[in-house]
Amino acid sequence: MANFLIAALYKFVELADFRELQKPLFDFCEAQGVKGTLLLAEEGINGTIAGPEDGIRAVLGRLRGNPRLAGLEHKESWAERMPFYRMKVKLKREIVTMGVPNVHARTMAGTYVKPDEWNELIADPDVIVVDCRNDYEVSIGTFKRAVNPRTSSFTEFPEWVRRQSAEGGILNKDAKVAMFCTGGIRCEKSTAYLRSQGFEHVYHLEGGILKYLETVGPEDSLWDGQCFVFDERVSVGHGLEPGDYEFCRACRLPLSAADKASELYEEGISCPHCHGTHTEDQLRRFRERQKQVELARRRKQRHIGVRPERPWAAAPAAEQG
Template sequence: MASFLVAALYKFVHLPDFQALQAPLLACCETHEVKGTLLLAEEGINGTIAGTSTGICAVLEFLRDDPRLKTLVHKESWADKMPFYRMKVKLKREIVTMGVPNVQAETMAGTYVSPEDWNALIDDPDVVVVDTRNDYEVSIGTFKRAINPHTASFTEFPEWVKEQSAEGGVLHNKPRLAMFCTGGIRCEKSTAYMRTLGFDEVYHLEGGILKYLETIPSGESRWDGECFVFDERVSVLHGLEQGHYKFCRACRLPLSAADKSSSLFVDGVSCPHCHDKHTDEQKQRFAERQRQVELARKRADRHIGVRVELKKAAKEKAMKQKAEAAAEATTGLA
């Protein structure tokens, strides 16, 4: 039975004091043994965390105690194993990086469309359906009829829009757009961006692909494939069940069964996507890392997570010793 609750969350909201929120939020997560990554910026909060149901509820309650985050919405799924190795709360310029200033997603986002109404919208031949995710995410699953912009990062999306808005492009003279992403955050910002360019009839999937897969039965679905997620589950299916993909430990791209059967796949070292992108020295380092992982697995132990935790403990010990040394030096001068 799955024992770890995974909560994906985001909210565009003005947080001018976001830097001051970092330490207490991290402390709350660590107190309740919650792991994952949360991003804080002046434009809001974004991230995914995992832990016991009690721990996740405590962190969500802590966030919603802030009146600005009272209406924070999250999506839940379950994992058999802890999908993260540690807890990070990062400070960012944007909670999802587009690189375009003054895109006010909080007030300018397009029209929400519920999962229940999504099929009818994207079945309309006059509606251009755009997947706002990166190419490697789209490659393992997307909605039927959806256009793949083939972007390597979200910062490339504005340039794609510029190219495709010109004569002959897929967006030229196409006022009705339906946009989607994993959890809703990228399409919320991208629809706001499209509205600044004069696209007024812009829609986006409320709750993203994850909410659609959670809500819509597979027999009624327009989804084809699996949905990439940014944790150790790698991908999910309808009902948010864990999918069949695994990470390449060298490049972090999702691997199918066919990828893993390729002669270019060496566990932990290379895959068909990255076999020619690393030096021999890097591959030797990856191979040694994989050897240590396999040894740890034979001992029924963890390798990566334990290493992270030990490094963190060592750092904290060093800081404590430094502080004690400084205090002793001050006492000696008195």
């Protein structure tokens, strides 16, 4: 039985007093038994939280009680186990970090496309379909015909646009460009950036891949694979059912059954993606941590100290989208 409700949310909205919102929001989440990460910045709010249904509904109600967040939308899914270890409310310069000033997603985002209209758009051969996520996310699933920019961080996306806008690139300012990401936030900022660079025909998937997988059945789907998520579920499929990937606890990249069968995989220590990249000190720490995990497993307890290391390629957990 799924006991924990997961809510992914974001909203671009002017929050000049975002610093003052931090502690009251953290205290309220803690009191409701809610865990996860929320990011606050002058440009809005972003994050994913999980907890008992009553607790999540209470937090969402509190957020929407702020008139500026009254229209906050969220996406729901369920988990049998709590997918987060603690609650964090962080202050940021951006709620999704592109690193380019004066990109105003609130007023400059491209045209929203509903999930049930998305297939028709991306089936058009004249439309350039761009996956705005990072390479490790794209590796386990994407839309048919989608271009992978092969970024390791969202901050690399503007440089990819610059290269692809030059002679010989795939982008030109008269082209139709359809963009998508996990939950919609990176798409809004990406399309706002393209519009700031003179692109006129820019579209993005409203609600992101998560809303598409929730809305569109597998029989009609143009999605191929699973969708990476930034919590202990690791991946989800149609209907937002948990997938079959796991985290490498050394690099935080998703592992398939084939990855785990590799001779380079050692549980908690290394995987085919990161084998040979760790220092001896890191390996000693990983082995000690894995020893504690196995002891807790034999006691049928959860070792909450096991958190994936921040990899060289992975974005901070709350900056999904």
